[in-house]
Amino acid sequence: MERTLSIIKPDAVKKNVIGKIIDRFESNGLKIVAIKKLLLDRASAGEFYAIHKERPFFKDLVDFMTSGAVVVMVLEGENAVKKNRELMGDTDPKKAQAGTIRADFAESIDANAVHGSDSLENAKNEISFFFAQTEIK
Ligand code: ADP
Ligand code: MG
Numbered sequence: 001m002e003r004t005l006s007i008i009k010p011d012a013v014k015k016n017v018i019g020k021i022i023d024r025f026e027s028n029g030l031k032i033v034a035i036k037k038l039l040l041d042r043a044s045a046g047e048f049y050a051i052h053k054e055r056p057f058f059k060d061l062v063d064f065m066t067s068g069a070v071v072v073m074v075l076e077g078e079n080a081v082k083k084n085r086e087l088m089g090d091t092d093p094k095k096a097q098a099g100t101i102r103a104d105f106a107e108s109i110d111a112n113a114v115h116g117s118d119s120l121e122n123a124k125n126e127i128s129f130f131f132a133q134t135e136i137k
Pocket of ligand 1 (some may be wrong): 116118
């Protein structure tokens, strides 16, 4: 059993597809063990994506992630980290495999519908960035 962090990004929240994206997780054996909708401020978005702070797209990424509400979730299941990444598809929706969340709901590499932790270690850090232990059931 693993846990991983998922974020439904502002583009997908604006498109009103929160339920459709959550259905992908639930239909594929992942359980929502924590969930909240919130508006990230620039400091939090920058801290969350600190690993990318030297990249040319960092400012656009912070602009985008603070442009509207996001839904932050903890997903639990067997191989949750890898399974979530498979369900998400490639970072660039044009390269994402048909049937993946990004192929179906994302427009561009900036507005790409979802975030998912890329390793078990990062998942642990990202989960504790957003949730207290008592909020995960
Ligand atoms: P992923 O979200 O698939 O783990 P990364 O961790 O590499 O991808 O990048 C984090 C986020 O930064 C991406 O989801 C995307 O929103 C944005 N991003 C990544 N690469 C680019 C790029 N070349 N141009 C614009 N935005 C990018
Ligand atoms: Mg990443």
